[in-house]
Amino acid sequence: MTKPLIHGLSRLELDEACKALGLPSYRAGQIWTWLYGQRVSDWAEMKNLPATLREVLACKFDIVSVLNQKLEGPPKGTRKILVGLRDGECVEEVLIPAGDRRTVCVSSQVGCRFACVFCASGKGGYVRNLDAGEMVGQVLLAWKEYGDRPSNIVFMGMGEPFDNTDAVLKAIRILNDPDGINIGARHMTVSTSGVIPGIERLAGEGIQVELSVSLHAPDDALRSRLMPVNRKYPLTELLAACRRYVAATKRIITFEYTLIRGVNDSRPQALALAKLLRPVSGRVNLIPLSPVEGFEGQAPTAGTAEMFIEVLGKTGINATTRLSKGTTIDAACGQLRMRAGGGDSRKTLE
Numbered sequence: 023m024t025k026p027l028i029h030g031l032s033r034l035e036l037d038e039a040c041k042a043l044g045l046p047s048y049r050a051g052q053i054w055t056w057l058y059g060q061r062v063s064d065w066a067e068m069k070n071l072p073a074t075l076r077e078v079l080a081c082k083f084d085i086v087s088v089l090n091q092k093l094e095g096p097p098k099g100t101r102k103i104l105v106g107l108r109d110g111e112c113v114e115e116v117l118i119p120a121g122d123r124r125t126v127c128v129s130s131q132v133g134c135r136f137a138c139v140f141c142a143s144g145k146g147g148y149v150r151n152l153d154a155g156e157m158v159g160q161v162l163l164a165w166k167e168y169g170d171r172p173s174n175i176v177f178m179g180m181g182e183p184f185d186n187t188d189a190v191l192k193a194i195r196i197l198n199d200p201d202g203i204n205i206g207a208r209h210m211t212v213s214t215s216g217v218i219p220g221i222e223r224l225a226g227e228g229i230q231v232e233l234s235v236s237l238h239a240p241d242d243a244l245r246s247r248l249m250p251v252n253r254k255y256p257l258t259e260l261l262a263a264c265r266r267y268v269a270a271t272k273r274i275i276t277f278e279y280t281l282i283r284g285v286n287d288s289r290p291q292a293l294a295l296a297k298l299l300r301p302v303s304g305r306v307n308l309i310p311l312s313p314v315e316g317f318e319g320q321a322p323t324a325g326t327a328e329m330f331i332e333v334l335g336k337t338g339i340n341a342t343t344r345l346s347k348g349t350t351i352d353a354a355c356g357q358l359r360m361r362a363g364g365g366d367s368r369k370t371l372e
């Protein structure tokens with residue numbers, strides 16, 4: 023990868039790049055409009071720029087950041103895209119339409135080093151971080167597939183967003199630009215496996231995005247077994263960071279809890295979860311496990327989610343069930359890429 027991606031520049035950086043080329047200031051506005059108003063994918067389409075300038079820009083920046091390699095799922099239902107990158111790597115994104123919502127689940131890394139046992143991305147290992155432009159590119163690709171501007175973005179695809187914090191925050195700012203794609207910060211969610219420095223950083227950034235923290239277990243022994251990140255950031259420290267985040271931002275955190283039969287879905291575990299979360303202002307998303315190749319865990323029996331909802335509700339914690347909408351199209355993160363042959367280089371969190 024030699025040239026930077028034009029979609030990885032913030033509006034301010036584009037202004038500076040144009041200034042460095044000796045261009046009048048209105049040129050940056052024209053380019054920005056072509057990129058996000060017209061969403062062109064070829065410099066030649068920028069008709070109000072002189073041909074010589076288009077050539078200069080093409081020499082300096084790449085305009086095609088991602089390619090749609092494979093699309094699975096029904097036209098109006100949840101669809102999954104295998105997204106090709108410039109270096110031949112690929113990631114996945116998922117389109118989740120629901121009523122007026124056109125949600126896009128975006129990947130932040132090729133693979134993931136965090137090795138959660140129930141996750142296909144974790145099994146494939148880590149390859150590299152995505153550039154902000156590659157995340158913005160996924161949203162533009164989703165716009166094309168939806169035929170309309172996506173309404174909600176969740177950084178919940180392949181990778182741990184707080185293992186690539188700078189690029190994720192930059193992508194959020196580009197997506198949030200009112201003269202660009204203009205997705206409201208509150209319509210974007212960053213989902214972490216519990217990386218405390220990332221939570222602390224987000225608390226100080228002053229952007230009103232939603233934060234989602236994956237718990238999946240109510241005690242350290244089990245959580246460390248399911249999510250190795252817990253050995254570095256155990257529950258007590260993680261929840262203390264969450265409380266600080268809530269105090270600093272006045273925002274509510276969503277805690278994700280995947281229900282795995284006979285592993286983390288008993289009544290005592292529901293009670294332990296309620297006790298753990300009582301001091302934090304948060305809500306809980308219960309997700310019945312989707313089958314994952316290489317993980318023997320099973321989906322919970324009927325009624326388990328309702329039991330958790332009841333137990334948590336008695337403590338005043340709002341809980342809902344979110345079905346893993348992509349089950350039928352292998353949308354549990356990383357599975358499409360694994361089937362496509364990705365995920366060989368296994369680097370994981372120490």
Ligand code: SF4
Pocket residue numbers: 134135136137138141142143144145179180181182215355
């Ligand atoms: S669940 Fe998230 S953090 Fe864990 S391995 Fe998968 S992508 Fe990485």
